[in-house]
Every structure is written in structure tokens, then in C-alpha cells.
Amino acid sequence: MSEGTPGTAALVPPPEEPTLLGLHEMELNFGPQHPATHGVLRVVLKVDGERIVSARPDVGYLHRGTEKLFETETYPMVIPHTDRMDYVAAATNNHAYCLAVEKILGVEVPKRAQYIRVLLDEMQRVSSHLLWLATAAIDLGAITPFFYTFREREVILDLFEEYCGARLTLNCMRIGGLPVDLTPGWVERTQAFFETLEAKIDEYEDLLTENRIWKERTVGIGVLAADRCVAWGVTGPVLRAAGVAWDVRRALPYECYPELEFDIPVGKNADTYDRYLVRVAELRQSRRIALQCCDWLAKNPEGEIRGKVPRVIKPAAGMAYASVEAPKGELGFFLVSSGANKPYRLHVRAPSFVNLQSLPEMIRGHLVSDLVAVIGTYDIVLGEVDR
Amino acid sequence: MSLLDRILLLDIFAGLGVTARHLARPADTVEYPEKAKEPSERFRGMFLLDEERCIKCTLCAIECPINIIYIDWHSEKNAEGKAEKKLDRFDLDMKRCMFCGLCEEACPTNPRSIWLATKTYELGTYERNESLYLDIRKLTQWDGNVKPFPTADPAKAPVNPAKEK
């Protein structure tokens, strides 16, 4: 095909611009088998030296067809499957799904169950943020916070195990309430744990917050301004670090959150460092909420834990959307019922998936090392991204 | 952080201080095969079935989200001339189990006749098909199938009523 032929110009790809040394960009395949991609994320990079010209996230390596699977299960049977989406924060997944079904059924959850649910949510948030801190630090080369945060996370997992019998895939909520009541002494143990958490968070901050290397690696890295965050639909700590105080717990309150006192930490600079600060501040806020819940539960040791739910759940035809503030962002379940005992369609608005879409924009122009920091800063769980 | 703080390397020393303080603390880990943490009372571990108490209602199989419980039964006249359900097959494909515990919750007998809440969690095997495919013999074989947890209080574990009689 000669160059001058009219009409064929569009078919010929434009010659690649030679870069600094007259060389072309190198394609670097980052993942899916890579220590820093938090599972099986694959990012195809075009790098000029170490500078990233373009990044294309390639998801789907952990796709299990969960949303289709939901359609074959009766309503209670869906709950264990939701555990396996964001597998480091199963309680919030259970919660969001149960809220959606309760909304379409019009069931009211007893007060005590609400408080226990909120307490479980906040414990899950703490454990998820601790895991995030551990992995984000290890991505940037600091191996030790991993072991310190896991020590605290272990206590939370033990408490979960004592309550519902599992440590990760909790299956700890039921439509209309909870499967079982708390074991004796559980509230006191939870309270004791959260009393000691503050000093531990100070320790993590001593290790990282002011450290010059940590700051150099995170300040100004992966900036995604507020308007771009909103345009991409980014939620959770990433959005709040951009200065938007959007938190589902306040914005679309559910359960007993209006009765609880807590602040929404927001950042200013929308960079990786602010996201770190926001998450650490959220640890402290979650601790505040959890202690309030423990107080309430200690004062009200008895009570219903399950609302009036029919034995066979067959909601009327219709739709419902319910969302919770999961550790990663707004986790929503959109439920379409055809009147059968199985959902007609159950769509999940997974925060990890939505947040991850902005990766190419966030990483453009940074170095390969920053890609690790930026992937870490999203706090993605591939189980939720791919579903 | 002021320039003076940076020159004095305060941030560096703060971090070194945290790790140095941990140097003096005892290890938080346990040495697994010798010492092990005891699972909680509600821990979802290995399956147990009490065949005599089971009323063959198949609710556990119905409630199972991934359909790993297979139950076949037939009706038989017993000595008194009443129709009675007899189990032909009660299989549980443990290798696919996700330990949600819905089968246990669905069981209508009191006390329940299928348990997930045993303290056995060492389910690793060298081949996956036979060891983790539980038939009625394996499900009811209380000693060989489910090892009592070394430190567990035997009074708290599910008691096989068949043995009690």
C-alpha cells in the first residue's frame, strides 16, 4: 500500500513517535502473576524508560460468574456467595445484600440486630483497613507494619470466629437480622480490644506517617481531583481524600448510624498520602463507632435479633437498591424481583471495580514504582473486581 | 515537620524506635503443629451426621447453596407396621463445601442431626476425591472421621446419641 494512495491513510496506523533515545516504548506486562497486583490484576504498560506512557488494566482473571449464580439461588442461599466477593470484608457484603432484600420485603430489623450489624461492619472495616495498611506498606518496601497490623487483625478474626464460626467468609447476617445471638462476654472482649487499638494505631503512624521515605513515595502520587473522582464514580477513601465528604453512612443513612457519633475524615490533596491519612483516621473513627455500639449492647443484653420474615422469601415483583459504606467504597446491590423465590437479577455495584477504572488516568506520567503505590492505594480486592 | 527535625533525622529515629521496642516483645506467633489455637465453640469445621435422629426431610440438601448433599431414601414398613424412611444414601461432597452452615441451620430436628460446628479444621489430604467425599459411613464415623480436638472439652463437643444408648 503506497503512502500517497488516497483513502487508505486511515487504515495505516500512525508511526509510533520515537522517544528520547530514538527508541520505541517498551511494553511491560505487569501481572497477573506479580507480587504487587493484589491478586490477579494484569496491567499492560507502555513505558518510556521507567515512565508510564499508558496503562491498560486487564481484569477478569478471577471471574466466577457470581451475578449469574445469584439468579439460580433462593434468597437466603445468596448470602454465602456474597462473602466471596470482597473476601476481606465479608460482613459489609452480607449487610448490603440483606439491606436490599429487606428493602424489597419491607422488613424492619430489630434495634439490637442493627447495633450488632453496625458493630460487625465497623470491625470489618478496621480489619480491612489494617490489611490495606499492611499490603500498601509492603508494596512500598516496608515489611514490618504487615506483622503489626496482622496481630490486631487476628484479634478481630478471633472475635468473628467466636460470633459466627468463620474468620473470613463470615456468612454472619440473615435477611431480617442475624443468624445467632452474641456469645456471653463477647461484647466485653470486643470493647477491650478497641480500647487498646488507639495505641497500636499510634505505632503504625510512628512508623510511617512522618517517615521521609514514605512521604516521598506517596505525596503527590496518583492525584485524582474531586471532579475527576466524581466523573469516574469513585467512592470510598479515594473520593474522601479528594475532599468530598461523601460517606454512605451519612449521606444515605442505614441501620442505626444516625444515632452514632462519628466524623468523616477528608483529605485535601487527593494523593496517595492523603488516602493513607484518611484511612488511618477512619480506623480511629471506626473505633469510636464500635465503642459506642459496645456500650449500647452492654446496656441492652437481651432482645430480638431477627425481624418478622416469612419462612419462604418471595418478594413481590419490583426493584430495590441498597448500599452500604464498605471499606472500599459504596457497595450497592440492585435487586430485581419477579415475584419468584429467586432474584430475577442481582447486580452488584462493586467499589473496587468502579474505582479501578480510573487507574489509567491516575497513573499516566508516573514511574513504574508508582504503579505499585497507586494499585495499593485503591485497596482493591480482585474477588470484588471480577466477581 | 520542620527543617531542623529533618536534619536531626527525627522521623527516622521514630520508626527505628518502634521496631526496637518490638524487638524486646515476645513473639506473637505460635508454633503450629505443637501448639495450636483452639477453635471457638461455633467454629465451622467438619461434618457430622446423626443418622438415627435424622428424619430424612432433605431440607439440608435443599438449602445447600451449591447442592453438595445427596440424599436418597425409601419407605419401609417397620415392625409395628408403620411406614418409616430408610436412608439409602447420604453423601456430602466436602471438597466443594464452602462452610456456610446453612444446612445446619435448616435442620428441623432438635437437637440438630447434622453438624458443621466441630472443631476439626485440618482437612488437608493428598488426593481430593475420596477423602473429601463423605458417604454415610464417613459422616457417622465419629472417631475416625472427626478427630476430637486435642484440648477440647469432650463435654462440649456434639455427643453421638447412638453411642450414649
Place this chain on the structure above:
Amino acid sequence: MSQSLLYNVLIPVTKAVVCFLVVALVAGVLTLIERRVLAALQIRKGPNRVGWNGALQWLADVVKLITKEDHVPSKAEKVVHLLAPLLVMAPALTVFAVLPFGPDFSVTLPWIGKVTTPVHAAADVNVALLLLLAVSSIGVYGIILGGWGSNSKYALVGGLRSAAQLISYEVPMGFAVVAAILMANSLSLVAIIEAQRKAGVWFVFPGLIAFFCYFVSGVAETNRIPFDLPEAESELVAGFHTEYSGFRWAIFFLSEYANMIVISTVATTLFFGGWLRPFPNVAWLGFLDVVPPMAWLLLKVCLFLFVYIWFRGTFPRYRFDQLMALGWKALLPISLGNLVLVAFAALWGAAGLRVLGAVLTVAFAGGLLWARLRPARPRGTTSMAGRPAEVRV
């Protein structure tokens, strides 16, 4: 037997062989020590199964690494790939030739008689420092070639990073070493130790800044956290040795540890008085002489190695460009400025060194004390909205 043959061939060769064996052994044991210390920093136990409380773990690792498959990736540059580990290993061990481990000692050997020789692998070379800097920078070739010859992009990037890093950190390291040379008026390592005895002060006090520059550059030269970019596990999988396995990988590993020992020994020699006891001129501390000189050296080197491990357990990793910025924009001017300072003090003689040492030490210690005594900064003061979010409809 002629004395010349004895002193020029037999003794050096014996010492070299012994030194080689000891270094290889120590580097092996160091891997175990590092894992145990790191575990203690991280409130866990570390390897404690093989042998008494894990004491033979390193041996098990060696056996495992030797018996592992020596894999060469397809389309790799075979010769280069296979030679690269040796190119890293050789300079790392060669440097030991000039390191002084103790003063002269005498042994009476059968048939030969009394022999007096310094505790050195080879000799007290009068340009030992120059040789040291020159030889240790050859090691980078092995890393670049290993990265390039592996036919892997990650390894290539790791090798290139390493090249840039090692070259740029040679410069501040050189200037830091020059400060010590100025203070001692000699390039010979033994002479530098003797100068510290004469001056009555370890060079770390007047050379506080030089020591800081030297040690930071040294950590960077050995590719250790916070400067372990060439192998940056979370970014480049394993950097330049991604495609290496078995014994070749072990050689890379071994040379890294050998380099750590070299840097620690040189730091001890230049700034901490080598084999001298603390305060070598204070007479009433004479009872400290019951500890043999080599033990003092060993103790100091061990402290440095601990600091290496401690750093690894504490810090995150620099980014590539930040590392270069630190080297060229911070360490280079600092070490140059310090050179002027030290030069003036050295002009004044031993008294000048003492005054400079006192001033620097008091300033630094006083600053730390002041920082300790001032009110602590409030915790958890992230900017909070503390207000309910506006609901977007």
C-alpha cells in the same frame, strides 16, 4: 625454606584461603541471623526447626540451593547469564584482601619457627582505600550483565537501576572516605587506625557527617532496603536476579552479604577505630584490653550488620529518581561541605579534630534531647470535615 617464599607466597595464600572460607561461612550464617533478627523485630520467631533452634537452617538452605535446577531462560545470552554471578562474587571477595582485621600477631609454627604477620588476607597496601573503591565498583558489571543477559524485562530494568545507583553513590562515598583520609593523612587502612589511636578520638566524632554519608552510600551500594531498588520485590519481582535459580542465585545472595560485611568493616576501620578498644588513649580503661583486638572489630562489625537488618525491618523503599536525587542533590553537597570543614580541623591537628568532634556530637545529641523534651505533637490530626456530607440527588 627461604623467608621470601614464606612471607610472599605461603602465608598470604593460607590467609586468603582461610579468609575466603570464613567469609563464605559468615555470609551463610548471616542469612540465618538476618532472618532471626528480622523475625524478632516483627514479633515472630523466624526459622527455628533445623538443628538446635534453627541453627542449621543456613546449611539446609545451602544444600537446597546447590541441588536445585540451574535454569537458564530460553533465548538468554547464555555465557553472560552464566558468568554474571561470578563477576559479582569476585570483586566482593577480592576486597577482603586489604581489610585489616587486627594488629600483627605471632605464631610459632613447627619446622619454620616464629612468624609475625598482620591479621590481613593479603597485605597492608598503602593505597588500600583506593583499591577498595576501585574493586568494589567492578561488581556492578555483574549485575548489569546478569540483568541484560536474562532476556527478561524486569531483570533488565533492575540491572539498569543498579548501574545508575552504584555509579552515583560512588561519588558521595568517595568524598566521605576522603574526609577520613584527610584526618589520617594516609590511604592505608592500618595507618588510619593508628592515626585514630594517636588522635585519641575515633574519627566518627569529627567525621560524624562523613560517617553518615558513608553509611547511607554504603547501604545504597549493597542494594539493601531502603535502597534495594534493583531487586525491589514488589515492583520488579526480584530485579536483576529474577531469572536466576539454584546456586547462581545463591552466589548473588552471598555477594550481597559479603558486600555488607565489607561496608561494615570499612566503616568500622575509618570511623570507629577498627580493632581499637573504645577510648584507646584513656589509661584507666586499660582493663578493656583483655578483649582481643579482633573481637572489638567483630563486635563493631556486628553492630553495623544489625543496623543493616534494623533498617530493613523499618523503612519503606525509595523510588528510583528519588534515590538519585538523594545521592546527587543531598549527599554530594553535604559530603563536599563536610570535606571543607574537616580539612580546616585537620589543619589544626589532633586538637582540631577533637574540637570539631565535640561540637558536632554535642550539637546532634543536644538536638535530639531537645526534640525528646518538647511537647509531643497531637495524634490523629488529619483534616476532618466533621460534618455530614451533603446528599447528592
